[in-house]
Amino acid sequence: MTQYDVTLEWPDDGTDTVAVSPTETVLEVALREGIRLPYDCREGTCITCVGRVLAAGGDETPGAEEAVDAADAFDYRRQPKALTEDERANGYVLLCIAVPRADCRVAVGPMVRSEVGDSPWS
Template structure:
């Protein structure tokens, strides 16, 4: 079974890497390992668990000018209704319903949440 390494990065420089089976979400694995991430609905409608893909695959040095499209790195258990197409193209991902397709680095924390608009469903 393939697992993907998802490195979670907080603004204070702390990082945690979790090995995520493509049948599980990033949030499920993080919580099981005792990593505290914000979440609420677990359905992809409230935007509380949002992260931003910084880099994927072999390229672990992000280009500040170029966003990583979250669709290149993650699939979803269901349609992420709380994010717009533009937000997804800019690398935003809902960790409660996101299942990885590649190794990646993801920014997490309240600053990422502040970068996106409010969910139309909350």
């Protein structure tokens, strides 16, 4: 079965890498492996689990100024209501409903959450 390596990058420069199949979400696998990602609704209607895609599909250009479109790395189980089209185009992804399409690196933690506006659904 195909799996993708999703590397979660924390504000303290720590990382966790999880192997995620295209039938599982990043949050499901992280929780199963004991990684404490923030989450709340698990439906894509809040912003609690947001991450920002730093690189996707082998494009490992650290410090690149150009935003990575989240669609380069993830599909969704359902439409992510809490993110705007611009936020998704700038790499933001809801890890509770995101299923991988490629190996990728994702920034996670409170600083990423603070970069995104409030959910229109909360």
